[in-house]
Amino acid sequence: MPVAVEPARSGSDPAPYRLTAVVVSVAERTSRHTVAAILLQDSGPPRVVPGASIAMRPLAPAQWTMPDGRTRTGLVAATPQQPAGTAVRIWVDRAGGPVQAPATADEAATRAALQAGLAALSCAVVIGLLGKVTSTADRRRRYTAIDREWEQVEPGWSGRRR
DSSP states (O other): OOOOOOOOOOTTOOHHHHHHHHHHHHHHHHHOEEEEEEESSOOOSOBOOTTOSSOBOOEEEEEEEOTTSOEEEEEEEOOTTOOTTOEEEEEEOTTSOEEOOOOOHHHHHHHHHHHHHHHHHHHHHHHHHHHHHHHHHHHHHHHHHHHHHHHHHHHHHHOOOO
């Protein structure tokens, strides 16, 4: 009787991560939207972070209006050397606070894969520690049993009396 054999799936199959990525990406996109923020001061030169290989966009105070009409003020990342009054597009959350742009499907897939790897590593560490604790406790129990037996047998072998 013939047996159907499915081809082996590689361990790097991204399908499970893709599904998670789509869910994460959609969730982020539904909870964030863009608004125009008006710079209140010049943005200045790029920020240089010690030890970083690239310069960061400067932060500048800006003001923006939420879809419900509320006005918010805060620091936003802007292109270097932009004058006050320039409009910049920023992503905001439901409360109106500036946030990063939603993750693309690839970024979300990468996050999901890294989180799955970290979860697997964490499980392996916990299992390893439990194994070590268990073996240490078992070894102590065995040594205690051997010591009790030796206390009973040793006087007959050595000729010592208690």
